Amino acid sequence: MNETDTADESIATGIRKVLYGASAATFFGLGMVGIVLPGIPTTPFLLLMCYFLIRVSPRLHAKALAWPVVGKPLRDWQEKQGVHHRVKRLAYSMVVLLVGYTLIFGDLHLSIKAIIFVLGLVGIIVVFRLPTIHREHGCG
Template sequence: MRGIWLASGLLFLALGGLGVVLPVLPTTPFLLVAAACFARSSPRLHGWLLAHPLFGPPIRDWQNHGAIRPGAKALAVSMMGFVFLASLLIGLPLKLLLAQGLLIGIGAAFVLTRPSGPRG
């Protein structure tokens, strides 16, 4: 079972890495799943991910406080808006736009209602 967790962690780490360079692919959710997988399979990789200067802080914010930093919130919601605008511009059918708008709205509401930092 440890091998499955490790392989899953590596897969989600790779997807998170792709999210760094592809603006429509989220990074942090994949890294959160990778961290959870590594916690069950590889203390070394789990520690490396949490200590990483770029990836570690948002993972620790989420694990310790359920928080998303304001800049990350702004980026996430902006990208959601960009994707929806692009869908409008390419002329997706109304049913798809409605479904996409509903899902983006739910995602944005979730992101915006998370704490922005450690609770005082």
């Protein structure tokens, strides 16, 4: 049995295909929300999207891995089971800057600010817990 046969056997059919497709779409949407809202981790949602997407459409999964912005981290996760330290630094910076800006300059009720602060902390913890890929020797 070759690799193509194995991949074909893992393609969902029937109701499972509908559920997996809906899950992939949901996690894609949450990942996109995470790009623009502070405190919502993007990477875990996109990883979950890939998990379901490859079982529904390997073609769409391949396109997701080729996306200019998020494709590289998704490929790194798939191939190396981690994310580069610079991706983590960028995630930390974005959460701190966006949450900090919202907390300082936002005209929000204190309870809403507390929720945003907690979500920011959760986002930082999630990113911190992701395995880190360190620079390989001989690579720029």
